[in-house]
Amino acid sequence: MLNDTINILSLESYREQIETIELVKENNHLVYVIKQKRQNITCPTCGYMESHIHSYMKKKIVHSIHNDMSCHLLITYHRYRCKHCKQVYSEPVMLAKRYETISQYTKMNVLDDLRVSTNTFTFIGSKHNISAQTVINLFDEYVEPRRLKLSVVICMDEFYLGKRSKLKYACVLLDFVSGAIIEVFDTRHKHKLIDQLLRIPITERMAVQYVIIDMWDSYRAVIHKCFPNAKIAVDSFHVIWHLNRAMNDIRIRVMNRYKKNSSSLIHNDIYYYMLKKYYFFLVVDYDRLAKEYVIPKLKTTYTKDNLLYYLLSIDKELRAAFELKETYRDFNKTADQYTTLEDLEDLIQKFRKSSSEEMKKVGKMLHNWQAEILNSFTKVEGKRLSNSKIENKNSQIKTIMKTANGYKDFYRLRNRILFSLNKNTPIKGK
Ligand SMILES: [Zn+2]
Incomplete structure (x- = not known):
């Protein structure tokens, strides 16, 4: 018994x-x-x-x-x-x-629960019948993960720390292949980041071959300085994002020419109505559109082909911009390691000759980042270089921050991120 x-x-x-x-x-x-x-x-x-x-x-x-x-x-x-x-x-x-x-057994259970990123300190406390502060104290006592070794291919991105934080942005390094978070820094500021990265041994930094970033100029400078052998690749998702934003700006500019002083959309001009209601036709992948759309104002149904044709017939500039955007999308989908700088430059010329200021600006941006765009067509272990893994982690980080009640201290947040989002992070002394 x-x-x-x-x-x-x-x-x-x-x-x-x-x-x-x-x-x-x-x-x-x-x-x-x-x-x-x-x-x-x-x-x-x-x-x-x-x-x-x-x-x-x-x-x-x-x-x-x-x-x-x-x-x-x-x-x-x-x-x-x-x-x-x-x-x-x-x-x-x-x-x-x-x-x-608190028994050792309880402590280990608390630490296990802390590995789940959606568990708040308060939730874990009430589950184990201890205060949230005790959970925080245990966390601080037992969890202090080490930075991981720099990987050959690194994803680099930042996340916003929130209005109440003294520090505005944190910068995350992630292993492109394993998806593990290497380190979280309390800044995305060029000189501060360089300071921190230069503390990593030079042999480790020399081994980095690729770093994937958004089109953020400071990072380019940081990488040249800290990872002397690394090529930079920009995340193609962000290039497309800029392109879509330009497309959207053009649509709005064209659309507003047809605006009547009418409060309801349905009573507005038909071009205004169509460009506003079906704005997504100009930015979403064609394959992702539905087959047919019911048009309430016209009391009819259009196939997606007809609807797109209708929208593009409204304005020449709009059509030209759309075609240019699609040309880039195709290029982005089909380019590979054999694609040359000349191929990209040809395309950039088309942007520069565009009659839309917005597309000319995109052309400048593409020119400014052409080497990095070309590098982004590289595949490592069968996968094209991208920051999609880090975008995914960033949403988990946001969950940690949203449910947090004890992250006034950046270092604690950093520890929680490494502890909860990486697998098998050891606890102190183990
Ligand atoms: Zn005695």
């Missing part, structure tokens, strides 16, 4: 110290009253072996062994009086160190 209870409570390693265990149930709360065996310890003052039992003491230790019910142990331990010098002293209490009131 005693042995069964010991097993249920996962106290096997304390078996020799336990005299009795008694279960007391208080509503939805379990209390195991444990009596410690008398221990033979010498007097800490004079070293004499013999003593009387002076009194019994109780210590409460949180022990979250059950999922559905909170549980603690009430441990009765001895105080002794030395027969020689009359000094009174206590025996050590099993399960937790002197000033601790």
Whole structure:
């Protein structure tokens, strides 16, 4: 019976110290009253072996062994009086160190729960019947993950730390192949980032071959300085994003020419109506559009071909811009390692000759980043270089920050990100 209870409570390693265990149930709360065996310890003052039992003491230790019910142990331990010098002293209490009131078992469960990025400190605290602050303290005590070794291909991106934060942006480095987060820095500022990266040994930095970034000029400078052998690739998703934004600006400019002073869309000019309602036709991939669309104002149904034709017939400039955009999209989809700078330059020329200022601007941007765009057609382990993995991690980071109540401290946030989003991050001292 005693042995069964010991097993249920996962106290096997304390078996020799336990005299009795008694279960007391208080509503939805379990209390195991444990009596410690008398221990033979010498007097800490004079070293004499013999003593009387002076009194019994109780210590409460949180022990979250059950999922559905909170549980603690009430441990009765001895105080002794030395027969020689009359000094009174206590025996050590099993399960937790002197000033601790949480069992090691509970701590490990708390740390396991902290590995799940959606678990807040508060949630974990209430689950284990301890305060959120205790969870935070445990986290700070046990979790301090090391930076991972720099990988051959690195994704680099930033995330916004929020209005209330003194620091505005953090910068994340991620291993393109494994998807693991290498490190999180508290800045995306050029010189500060260079300072921090230069602390990494040069041999490691020399081994980096590719870094994938958004079109952010500071990063380009940082990489040239810190990763001398690395080629830079810009994430093609961001190039397309800029292109779509230009397309959208042109659409709005054209659309507003047809605007009537009418409060409701349905009573507005038909061109205005169509360009506003079906704005996505100009930016979404053709394959992702539905087959047909019901047009309420015209009380008819158009196939997507007809609808696109209609929209592009509204304005010459709009059509030209759309075709240019599509040319780039095709290029982006079909280019590979054999695509040359000349191929890209031909395309850039078309942008520069465009009658739309917005597309001319895109042309400038493409020119400014042409080497990095060309590098983005490289494949590593069969996959085109991109920042999609880091975008995905960034949304998990946002979840951590949204559900956080203790990240005033950047370092704690950094630790939580590495601990929760990377697999098998060791805890301190393990
Ligand atoms: Zn003594």
